Amino acid sequence: MARQAGSAGEKTAAAIREQSLRLFAQHGYDAVSMRMIAHAVGVQPGALYQYFPTKQQILMTLMREHMEELLASFKAQGIESEPPAAALEHFARFHIRYHLTRADEVFISYMELRALEPAGFQEVESLRKTYETELKAILVRGSEQGIFRIEDSHVSAMAIIAMLTGVNTWYRSGGRLSEKKIEEIYAEMVLRSVGCVD
């Protein structure tokens, strides 16, 4: 069949991103074949190579774009200029919200790191560390001002991020608790965990 009128290319490119994201999140990078992606998109496998040179590049693109958007989104919050307690609460709420609305992107960015080739791994790791560093900066500020009581800012940052990110492993929207409520509970636990009682 020949191509349709209109900008078929843009639609196809977007569809490849969407379907790859969904399939990688559901089955894992290695368990998803180019055939599966092509079938989900509605093209022959060969057509994918007009848009991405390799399967690895599809994954890499999804991850890089996710991390860049996460960082841009975070920067847009202006959290850095807030006082420590407000900043930490804001960070927790932002992180939870981001997770709950971009479940697939977040999921593959944590789960499929090992599927990346070394160069790509380094790049994504570096973006992730940039994000983690933002949290650490908040913790250090709060600690220096005597607002937080923490032993080690690195350990605390890791613990907090793991706690927050974990929401995706169990929360399904439409459940017993609203997303707002989840945000609130996690934010409170985070603040308390660093000795900041309300």
Place this chain on the structure above:
Amino acid sequence: MARQAGSAGEKTAAAIREQSLRLFAQHGYDAVSMRMIAHAVGVQPGALYQYFPTKQQILMTLMREHMEELLASFKAQGIESEPPAAALEHFARFHIRYHLTRADEVFISYMELRALEPAGFQEVESLRKTYETELKAILVRGSEQGIFRIEDSHVSAMAIIAMLTGVNTWYRSGGRLSEKKIEEIYAEMVLRSVGCVD
């Protein structure tokens, strides 16, 4: 003459478990082939089928045995009969310790759940829920006794487990902090997170 304890077969079986565990943790279930396992064990691929009927069964065995050991280990702690605060601290320390000494088992039990076929998934999920329920029971007890201040025991349990389990994503033994210290920091953060200040 009697057969030695630890016949060739037993050694091979153990080696398959060890090497599969290591390889699955390192590369992911789908990225590991039976050939890779066989090569690591030092046999031909066909030999693996003397011990496991399918690759899926290797994964399943590793996961089931890990979960069963985790539960048995936990039961042996006698945490259930301790008062809530002590129990929670004890749980946190136990969980961290278990993670830091069984990194591979823990890792694949979290990461490769989706690689399981439905029946196996159900079985492992059920074991995991049993473990999570132990934590929830502690939280409920503490909450009822007014020792913990939590909004929702399920959410808190999920958050705590995610925080604790996350230690594996970054901690490498021989680092800046001892395992004991890590235990201590996490235990304190957990207690605080449920409003239990020391």
Place this chain on the structure above:
Amino acid sequence: MARQAGSAGEKTAAAIREQSLRLFAQHGYDAVSMRMIAHAVGVQPGALYQYFPTKQQILMTLMREHMEELLASFKAQGIESEPPAAALEHFARFHIRYHLTRADEVFISYMELRALEPAGFQEVESLRKTYETELKAILVRGSEQGIFRIEDSHVSAMAIIAMLTGVNTWYRSGGRLSEKKIEEIYAEMVLRSVGCVD
């Protein structure tokens, strides 16, 4: 306004010939893809089909044109009317010169014969035989006149052509010996090989 001589189309057609020739000579017909040719020409693969209906036709065109030019060039030498010894020397020198200036054309005409489909193969083979027959005619004339001492004109012709054509497998211009010198050495060896001593 009138179109310029050498329209875009003519330039493209010429570029396809040149690049195909170069690539076929370098990598072999089967190892060269239409994409490679298109890329070398600076167009998209589809554009090639404005000038040649198939990849096979590109090869066929290159070969046919080469053989026709070789024959025309040879005819223009007027060798047929020369006495046998002069004719043979002239043939040898012409053949060497032609090889050394059209390395790629000559190369693919010998190497890629088997890549041709039957009909094309027959056509090129027939042109080649016409050329070989010219040499054989010289040998027969010289033999009949007692100037050459050969056992079998076909074998001698094949041997001489192989010897001369072989120059391309090793000679690179700008080397130790000039092209003129090469011509001279080969011409002498050819004459001697048929018992025609100077």
Place this chain on the structure above:
Amino acid sequence: MARQAGSAGEKTAAAIREQSLRLFAQHGYDAVSMRMIAHAVGVQPGALYQYFPTKQQILMTLMREHMEELLASFKAQGIESEPPAAALEHFARFHIRYHLTRADEVFISYMELRALEPAGFQEVESLRKTYETELKAILVRGSEQGIFRIEDSHVSAMAIIAMLTGVNTWYRSGGRLSEKKIEEIYAEMVLRSVGCVD
């Protein structure tokens, strides 16, 4: 279907060599697929990989073994200790004989050099140069003893080898002339070409 009794492996390995050789010679390395080889051998494509890790390695093995056998065969002739004229005649006859009995091996070793990856190319080239050097040594000896009249031993060697090797492009056994006769004609032409008249 399961495997037959007997050493199926050795038979298969030999069959892969034979069929690859035949097919590469007939169609060219790039035009032959692993499917084609497998089909000719009577196995599934995957089975080939029990014997050769890559298609390239099949070609490389065929070429290396051919060159090594050629050199060993040549050494066994003891040509080096013969006087120049006898040595050159002997070389020519040996080369022709070898060509006429190993047409496919010889053919691919000349035609498919460019299909080799750099490392393999170097290896085969080096073996080929060793062989060529043997001929050059004969020419130099004869030249120094005033028996041959040659301008340049390298050019002469190249010319002679090309002439001799060319026999394969046209001779088919069972034709008008016996192999012995061919040997004789070529040997005489070679001797004459270096000014050594009988």
Place this chain on the structure above:
DNA sequence: TATGAATGAGATTTCATTCAT
């Protein structure tokens, strides 16, 4: 208990070619 040989399916990727625009 293990091997060596093989299968049939499927992996990623590339191919020549087509055709609406």
Place this chain on the structure above:
DNA sequence: TATGAATGAAATCTCATTCAT
């Protein structure tokens, strides 16, 4: 005259698994 998008077939190679020995 050329492009951008796509196809359907085929490329090399790897996979889990089987089974006679």
